[in-house]
Amino acid sequence: MATSNAPSAAVLLEAPAEKRRLTTWEFWGLMLIVPYVALFVLFVLYPVIYGFWLARHPHSYIDLIDDPIFFRTVINTLIFVVVGVLIKMALALGLSGFFMQTRPWIRWLSVLFILPWAVPSIPTILSVRFMLNPEWGMINTQIFRLTGEDGPNWLNDPTLALALAMAMHIWKSLPFWTLILLAGRLSIAGDLYEAASMDGATRWQKFLHVTWPSMQALFLTCTFLSMIWTIGDFNSVYLLTGGGPADLTHVLATLGIRYLRLDRVDMAMATIIFAMPLILPLVYIMMKRFSK
Amino acid sequence: MKLPDRQTVATDAKLLLIAIPVAIWTILPIYHMFLFAISRKDSAFSGNIWPSHPTFGNFVTVFKEQHYFLNHFWLQFWNSLFIAVMTGVLTLLIATAAAFAVSRLKVRGGRWVMNLALFTYFIPAAFLAVPMYRTMGLYGLLNSQWSLILAMVTIASPYAIWVLKQASDKLPYELDEAAVMDGATPVQLFRLVYLPLMMPSLVAIGIYALLLAWNEYLYAFLLLSKDTSITLPVALGNFLSADDSPWELLMATGFIYALPPAAIYYVFRRYMVGGLTAGAVKS
Numbered sequence: 001m002a003t004s005n006a007p008s009a010a011v012l013l014e015a016p017a018e019k020r021r022l023t024t025w026e027f028w029g030l031m032l033i034v035p036y037v038a039l040f041v042l043f044v045l046y047p048v049i050y051g052f053w054l055a056r057h058p059h060s061y062i063d064l065i066d067d068p069i070f071f072r073t074v075i076n077t078l079i080f081v082v083v084g085v086l087i088k089m090a091l092a093l094g095l096s097g098f099f100m101q102t103r104p105w106i107r108w109l110s111v112l113f114i115l116p117w118a119v120p121s122i123p124t125i126l127s128v129r130f131m132l133n134p135e136w137g138m139i140n141t142q143i144f145r146l147t148g149e150d151g152p153n154w155l156n157d158p159t160l161a162l163a164l165a166m167a168m169h170i171w172k173s174l175p176f177w178t179l180i181l182l183a184g185r186l187s188i189a190g191d192l193y194e195a196a197s198m199d200g201a202t203r204w205q206k207f208l209h210v211t212w213p214s215m216q217a218l219f220l221t222c223t224f225l226s227m228i229w230t231i232g233d234f235n236s237v238y239l240l241t242g243g244g245p246a247d248l249t250h251v252l253a254t255l256g257i258r259y260l261r262l263d264r265v266d267m268a269m270a271t272i273i274f275a276m277p278l279i280l281p282l283v284y285i286m287m288k289r290f291s292k
Numbered sequence: 293m294k295l296p297d298r299q300t301v302a303t304d305a306k307l308l309l310i311a312i313p314v315a316i317w318t319i320l321p322i323y324h325m326f327l328f329a330i331s332r333k334d335s336a337f338s339g340n341i342w343p344s345h346p347t348f349g350n351f352v353t354v355f356k357e358q359h360y361f362l363n364h365f366w367l368q369f370w371n372s373l374f375i376a377v378m379t380g381v382l383t384l385l386i387a388t389a390a391a392f393a394v395s396r397l398k399v400r401g402g403r404w405v406m407n408l409a410l411f412t413y414f415i416p417a418a419f420l421a422v423p424m425y426r427t428m429g430l431y432g433l434l435n436s437q438w439s440l441i442l443a444m445v446t447i448a449s450p451y452a453i454w455v456l457k458q459a460s461d462k463l464p465y466e467l468d469e470a471a472v473m474d475g476a477t478p479v480q481l482f483r484l485v486y487l488p489l490m491m492p493s494l495v496a497i498g499i500y501a502l503l504l505a506w507n508e509y510l511y512a513f514l515l516l517s518k519d520t521s522i523t524l525p526v527a528l529g530n531f532l533s534a535d536d537s538p539w540e541l542l543m544a545t546g547f548i549y550a551l552p553p554a555a556i557y558y559v560f561r562r563y564m565v566g567g568l569t570a571g572a573v574k575s
Contacts, residue, residue: 028478029399032389036449037405039386042431043424043446044412050430051423098310109311111558113318118557120507122525123546126532127325130539138324141339171321232416234510239529253418257510260422268422275419283414290410290454 055269064270069247069255076162077231077251077278084166085226088174093219095174096181097207117175125168125239129155132164158248161241165249169236173229177222184218185211221289228282231275252278325550328543336540350544359541361531364519372506372523372549375437379444380502384494386445387452392482394453395460396468406457413450418510420447425514439515440523444508448501459493460486496563503553524549 055061064070099110116124131138132154140151155161192210201209234253237243243250243258250258252275259268328336330346338344352358357365390409394402424443425434433439463486471481487494509525516522522530528549531542 025397025478026399029393029397029402032393032397033399033402033405035386036390036409036453039442039446039449040408040412043427043442044420047420047423047427050427054423054426095310095314098307098314101307103304103307106307106311109315112315114557115322115554116318118554119322119550120509120525120553122507122509122528123325123543123550124321126528126546127328127543128321130328130543131321131324136337136339138339138341142341171317175318228414228416232418234418234421239509253416256419256422257514260425260514265422265426272419272422279414279416279419283411286414287407287410291407 051269051272055266055273057266060266060270061274063264064267064274067267069250072248073250073252073255074274076249077253077275079162080166080169080233080237080251081227081230081278084169085223085230087166088170089177089219089223089226091170092174092177092181092222093215095178096185097211099178099182100185113178114175116172121172121235122239124172125235128164128168128171129240155241156245158245161245162249165237165240168240169230169233172236173226177226180222181215181219184215188214221286224282224285224289228279228286231279322550325543325547328540329547330544331540333538333540336543350540351548353541354544354548359538361527361534361538362541362545364527365545367520368522368524368527369548371437371521372525375440375444375512375523376502376506378441379448379505380498382441382445383448383452383501384498387449387456387497388487388490388494390449390453391456391460392486395457396463396481396486397478406453409450409453411450412446413454417447421510421514424511428515434515435517435521437516437521440508440512441505443511443515444501444505447511448504452497452501455497456490456493460490463489492563495560499556499560499563503556506553 099106099113130136132140134140134151134153134156137154139154143149143151152160154164188211192214193206196206196210231251232253233251234257237249237251238254238257241249243254247258252271256268256271256275259265259271327341327343329350330348331343332345332347332349335344354362354365357363390405393399394406424446428434428439428443431439433442467485467489468481471485476484507525508523509529512523513526513529516526519527524545528542528546531537531539531545
């Protein structure tokens with residue numbers, strides 16, 4: 001009976017009515033999309049165009065390249081993004097395997113493990129900053145008590161400080177990527193592993209021939225996305241080292257804000273434009289992967 | 293019950309060898325923050341691993357605003373809350389409307405809007421901050437809390453639209469057709485069919501936007517400057533302006549500030565992990 005009702009309803013909705021209905025639907029579609037489009041135009045499109053206009057003079061770029069800390073900043077950014085992300089993703093891949101183990105205490109540990117991602121970064125980064133204080137910090141106090149020697153002046157050494165900022169970044173975002181890769185591992189069919197066990201595969205062979213082929217695409221997507229986000233990581237560097245000592249640990253994200261604070265908005269924009277060759281290829285790859 | 297055999301014990305030992313460093317690495321910064329929060333200044337600065345005389349005095353000082361840096365603690369707490377809630381509500385309104393228009397009403401140009409949203413999502417917020425700061429100045433919004441709310445909605449909504457569109461594409465279209473047959477208007481379809489079915493995703497997205505705004509530091513410290521209008525993270529950053537900062541009070545304030553998001557995360561964990569990670573990475 002229900003099926004016999006449908007055609008009659010379709011007959012009732014004749015062509016003119018159909019047209020009128022379509023317009024009300026189109027009208028509501030437009031009404032509902034307008035708020036986001038307005039938001040985009042006002043707070044993304046216009047600022048970006050205005051920003052490019054502010055950085056239209058070549059001397060902004062010359063000043064930027066002449067700044068003695070600029071070259072160091074570019075190198076720092078590359079190290080941060082390539083080394084930091086590779087270490088992080090390798091750790092996440094390994095730890096996602098660890099959290100696959102079915103033990104009650106591992107479940108509890110996984111709940112604890114999420115904490116760095118769940119709490120805001122400001123208080124925890126500042127906490128680490130004091131922990132590394134050479135005179136009063138917990139780390140050096142303990143080093144002194146155990147060895148009788150003074151510990152290193154952690155944040156006063158540019159190399160060490162940059163490494164620690166990377167560690168801070170990894171501390172914060174490792175749980176998120178581990179969770180994503182864990183979801184990827186959980187979606188691999190269990191009988192693949194069983195079949196591999198039957199054939200006498202070792203743990204490493206199982207990873208190489210079962211886990212990795214199924215996870216490869218996800219792992220690459222995660223790595224690229226993580227790289228984009230890492231280029232934009234302002235907090236880990238700014239709140240831990242402040243760009244110091246002697247402005248030697250800046251990355252492009254903190255350098256742009258530094259110029260903005262020095263009232264050189266044109267140089268801040270020039271810094272961002274310099275970061276584009278790094279970001280846009282990654283964005284392009286991600287757009288292709290996501291909008292499939 | 294059988295005693296665990298040697299094989300299991302050996303595996304457990306190996307697992308513990310990974311688990312212990314992971315646990316220490318994860319908890320140490322948070323433990324250190326808590327240790328400071330419950331220590332007096334002299335005890336906190338001694339570098340001990342255990343608190344010598346644990347006290348809640350720091351929390352009392354914070355709650356009673358009894359320090360120069362804490363004169364506006366409750367107001368700043370309220371500012372953080374207000375900005376986070378407004379961001380959550382506005383992001384939900386804008387993103388739900390857009391996702392409904394693109395996914396269910398099939399509005400013309402919907403693909404374009406989705407691509408714009410996706411593109412915005414991939415541009416790091418720290419880079420958008422510079423032009424956004426200047427534009428907020430042009431709009432005359434600097435130092436107004438609405439500048440931060442609008443900036444946060446701008447940053448939260450692309451991802452929100454993306455996740456909500458993914459979720460609403462999964463709803464069967466037969467529902468819409470049936471509702472239209474019964475003479476439902478677009479508004480009725482939205483209110484009576486779409487919203488109830490989308491509830492889990494809406495909860496996840498609302499919390500996502502709320503936490504994003506609560507946790508935000510960079511935009512807050514660029515856009516707001518008056519002591520009475522800043523949010524808690526900016527107030528925490530301001531502690532560093534003095535050489536002899538009261539770090540035990542800073543950490544106590546930080547601990548209070550970190551509690552709500554951690555609590556929200558654990559209460560809504562089911563929604564968050566399912567709703568957000570599913571959309572975050574599509575392999």
